[in-house]
Amino acid sequence: PVNGDRLVARLKALGQIGALPEGGVCRLALTPEDGAGRDLVVGWMREQGLDVAIDPIGNIFGTRRGTQDGPSVMMGSHIDTVATGGLYDGNLGVLAGLEVLQALDDAGIATVHPVTVAAFTNEEGARFQPDMLGSLVHVGDLPLQEALDTISIDGTRLGDDLADIGYAGTAALGGIKAAAYLEYHIEQGPVLEAEGIDIGVVEGVQGISWTEITLSGRSSHAGATPMRLRRDAGLAAARIAHGVADIAKSIGGDMVGTVGSLRLRPNLVNVVAEMAQMTVDLRHPQEKVLAEAEARLAALVARVAEEEHVSFTRRQLARFQPVAFDRDLVGRVEHTARSLGLSTRRMFSGAGHDAQMLARTCPAAMVFVPSIAGLSHNTAEYTAPGDIANGLAVLGTLALELAGR
Amino acid sequence: PVNGDRLVARLKALGQIGALPEGGVCRLALTPEDGAGRDLVVGWMREQGLDVAIDPIGNIFGTRRGTQDGPSVMMGSHIDTVATGGLYDGNLGVLAGLEVLQALDDAGIATVHPVTVAAFTNEEGARFQPDMLGSLVHVGDLPLQEALDTISIDGTRLGDDLADIGYAGTAALGGIKAAAYLEYHIEQGPVLEAEGIDIGVVEGVQGISWTEITLSGRSSHAGATPMRLRRDAGLAAARIAHGVADIAKSIGGDMVGTVGSLRLRPNLVNVVAEMAQMTVDLRHPQEKVLAEAEARLAALVARVAEEEHVSFTRRQLARFQPVAFDRDLVGRVEHTARSLGLSTRRMFSGAGHDAQMLARTCPAAMVFVPSIAGLSHNTAEYTAPGDIANGLAVLGTLALELAGR
Ligand SMILES: NC(=O)NCCC(=O)O
Numbered sequence: 001p002v003n004g005d006r007l008v009a010r011l012k013a014l015g016q017i018g019a020l021p022e023g024g025v026c027r028l029a030l031t032p033e034d035g036a037g038r039d040l041v042v043g044w045m046r047e048q049g050l051d052v053a054i055d056p057i058g059n060i061f062g063t064r065r066g067t068q069d070g071p072s073v074m075m076g077s078h079i080d081t082v083a084t085g086g087l088y089d090g091n092l093g094v095l096a097g098l099e100v101l102q103a104l105d106d107a108g109i110a111t112v113h114p115v116t117v118a119a120f121t122n123e124e125g126a127r128f129q130p131d132m133l134g135s136l137v138h139v140g141d142l143p144l145q146e147a148l149d150t151i152s153i154d155g156t157r158l159g160d161d162l163a164d165i166g167y168a169g170t171a172a173l174g175g176i177k178a179a180a181y182l183e184y185h186i187e188q189g190p191v192l193e194a195e196g197i198d199i200g201v202v203e204g205v206q207g208i209s210w211t212e213i214t215l216s217g218r219s220s221h222a223g224a225t226p227m228r229l230r231r232d233a234g235l236a237a238a239r240i241a242h243g244v245a246d247i248a249k250s251i252g253g254d255m256v257g258t259v260g261s262l263r264l265r266p267n268l269v270n271v272v273a274e275m276a277q278m279t280v281d282l283r284h285p286q287e288k289v290l291a292e293a294e295a296r297l298a299a300l301v302a303r304v305a306e307e308e309h310v311s312f313t314r315r316q317l318a319r320f321q322p323v324a325f326d327r328d329l330v331g332r333v334e335h336t337a338r339s340l341g342l343s344t345r346r347m348f349s350g351a352g353h354d355a356q357m358l359a360r361t362c363p364a365a366m367v368f369v370p371s372i373a374g375l376s377h378n379t380a381e382y383t384a385p386g387d388i389a390n391g392l393a394v395l396g397t398l399a400l401e402l403a404g405r
Numbered sequence: 406p407v408n409g410d411r412l413v414a415r416l417k418a419l420g421q422i423g424a425l426p427e428g429g430v431c432r433l434a435l436t437p438e439d440g441a442g443r444d445l446v447v448g449w450m451r452e453q454g455l456d457v458a459i460d461p462i463g464n465i466f467g468t469r470r471g472t473q474d475g476p477s478v479m480m481g482s483h484i485d486t487v488a489t490g491g492l493y494d495g496n497l498g499v500l501a502g503l504e505v506l507q508a509l510d511d512a513g514i515a516t517v518h519p520v521t522v523a524a525f526t527n528e529e530g531a532r533f534q535p536d537m538l539g540s541l542v543h544v545g546d547l548p549l550q551e552a553l554d555t556i557s558i559d560g561t562r563l564g565d566d567l568a569d570i571g572y573a574g575t576a577a578l579g580g581i582k583a584a585a586y587l588e589y590h591i592e593q594g595p596v597l598e599a600e601g602i603d604i605g606v607v608e609g610v611q612g613i614s615w616t617e618i619t620l621s622g623r624s625s626h627a628g629a630t631p632m633r634l635r636r637d638a639g640l641a642a643a644r645i646a647h648g649v650a651d652i653a654k655s656i657g658g659d660m661v662g663t664v665g666s667l668r669l670r671p672n673l674v675n676v677v678a679e680m681a682q683m684t685v686d687l688r689h690p691q692e693k694v695l696a697e698a699e700a701r702l703a704a705l706v707a708r709v710a711e712e713e714h715v716s717f718t719r720r721q722l723a724r725f726q727p728v729a730f731d732r733d734l735v736g737r738v739e740h741t742a743r744s745l746g747l748s749t750r751r752m753f754s755g756a757g758h759d760a761q762m763l764a765r766t767c768p769a770a771m772v773f774v775p776s777i778a779g780l781s782h783n784t785a786e787y788t789a790p791g792d793i794a795n796g797l798a799v800l801g802t803l804a805l806e807l808a809g810r
Pocket residue numbers: 089090123124125131132188350351352353626628675
């Protein structure tokens with residue numbers, strides 16, 4: 001009895017907050033826009049009569065009681081976005097969870113176990129690193145104080161921003177236990193659409209390695225400094241960025257490498273840069289291959305720094321090994337989809353997800369639906385209403401089965 | 406009778422305005438700091454009894470009358486700096502001119518021709534392009550309105566910033582004619598110090614080509630987008646920056662190429678960049694070689710853009726052919742230095758200078774003194790007091806000779 005149209009309407013309403021002129025949305029974690037988005041979602045939770053709990057890292061939990069107490073069947077994701085985000089990434093998993101609970105209410109169904117919808121803080125990792133920060137704190141693998149002391153790309157402290165938007169909650173960390181965790185998400189890659197498949201059955205998430213590299217050279221005059229006397233931090237950064245793509249292409253297969261952020265100082269036309277700061281994002285489904293890419297990156301940075309006469313420091317922003325989801329729960333996702341007449345394909349996730357953190361403490365699995373042109377972290381991100389309804393049906397059916405009538 | 410100590414004291418006083426914690430100075434053109442620096446210099450001009458004229462582009466002229474009217478012997482340079490600037494670049498030429506006039510006063514010497522000290526607007530070209538903008542307007546080769554409408558790297562309009570700091574003057578543009586122009590400047594390169602030479606006799610300025618390149622790709626997810634499906638504007642920019650250095654090195658000799666400014670959008674760790682904007686600074690003493698470098702850059706940009714599936718636009722920010730200074734006046738600089746017992750070396754300037762614009766309308770020449778370690782556009786920029794006094798003596802002696810007692 002789930003209603004896809006109602007879900008799409010809510011996705012659009014939430015997408016109004018932080019809406020960009022060209023379409024899409026910018027609702028970076030713990031900005032005022034994120035605060036307004038949270039207010040809307042928490043308002044819907046309260047309208048639906050859920051018990052709302054907010055923990056000290058700002059994770060939001062809305063729980064519908066079961067006929068028995070005990071661990072919840074948890075559905076969730078996140079509502080923060082990147083700066084060039086779409087309406088679906090993260091938001092879909094949270095709002096679909098609320099739609100499932102609404103449908104249970106509409107049908108007058110009581111479940112045995114409680115069902116909780118979670119929205120985790122700073123999943124994107126765009127404004128604060130690491131990504132999946134809220135769920136990592138939730139499962140107890142990142143100390144709260146360390147998380148609160150994280151500094152954003154804007155130079156602000158996470159704990160301060162959280163207090164500013166009113167989401168430094170008081171519910172016990174990890175207080176809401178999950179018996180199982182289901183995350184419904186758009187694929188964010190091109191496979192399902194290309195192969196005409198309805199549902200991606202996610203077996204796991206590839207490994208993620210984020211490094212910040214800061215190169216220190218010497219500023220000098222762009223006209224008067226011979227090439228051989230330069231210590232050009234900008235050139236060193238450009239060579240490393242070029243080399244990261246070469247590493248990914250030469251390893252081949254599923255290997256990806258990205259320099260998404262790069263800043264020069266003083267960043268002026270006629271001044272050889274004295275400083276460059278860049279991020280490197282490396283990912284692969286196999287730990288061994290990811291580690292090899294990291295080793296190649298380290299060698300590249302050392303070689304380029306020596307050749308360009310610059311010094312460097314490295315800072316690990318995130319490092320997560322590949323994660324395999326619970327085999328039984330993954331099998332149930334597949335079975336549920338097929339029983340609804342949907343085509344399925346097993347796949348690994350290219351993006352990181354809160355499910356990979358929840359998987360450390362309970363069986364977790366994910367449901368993917370197609371992303372048009374494989375686009376995500378792009379304002380044109382889109383998933384068709386029919387596909388949204390398909391995934392919603394899988395999520396609702398399996399959640400109810402797990403929660404028991 | 407010129408006093409090097411008095412000149413050094415004024416350089417230090419002016420260097421207080423916009424002083425950086427680590428030393429050096431940031432007094433970018435038409436910022437409040439530039440305004441305060443101008444106030445100090447204009448104050449000194451008035452104390453010295455000079456006739457002060459400020460033209461509509463903010464060029465400042467302080468004139469000491471001669472016994473005859475007519476064109477001036479003009480000394481000058483600029484007082485704006487880059488963001489990582491030193492105390493000497495530009496400031497030396499302006500304050501040395503004032504010291505020469507002070508010495509004439511002290512000695513009670515009247516000159517036949519008027520002598521003018523000029524401080525030209527936005528010579529650096531760091532905040533507004535092109536460089537040498539004020540002197541280019543002064544000689545009539547850049548229309549005033551076009552110059553006033555120039556947009557800074559901060560997004561402000563030049564004419565508005567000029568009015569804000571109170572330097573939108575009313576003196577007639579080009580109203581003060583120069584019979585000759587002498588610019589005293591630090592070398593900003595390593596040659597004089599390396600060869601132990603006192604005075605650089607500048608025969609000309611190398612050609613300058615500044616291009617802004619904007620690359621448009623497609624933002625997408627750094628984890629979920631296969632390498633072959635990317636349209637990564639950041640990778641394209643990095644490849645071009647790398648290629649610019651390769652072009653300069655493969656042409657060799659005096660060729661230099663620099664990417665000093667590079668910005669990505671959205672500039673986030675896990676988003677393939679949708680946009681990159683970069684500057685390319687190419688320079689060579691010969692027009693033919695500079696044009697060849699430009700052609701290679703154009704081919705590089707086109708090739709990389711095609712390979713990375715990004716589109717691009719180009720905007721010329723500055724383009725000046727190599728300039729040869731007046732042979733006679735250059736010879737007189739050399740002769741004056743030698744007659745003072747100083748060692749000399751003829752050389753080309755690596756940096757652009759207001760003298761290259763003044764050379765379009767009158768005989769112009771330059772006097773260089775050594776830069777320690779060849780450093781400029783660096784907060785550690787330094788020239789020893791003895792060297793400063795040497796150049797000052799050459800400037801003062803020749804200016805007096807040209808102005809006539
Ligand atoms: N799902 C998603 O976009 N997560 C953001 C973290 C990452 O994978 O970069």
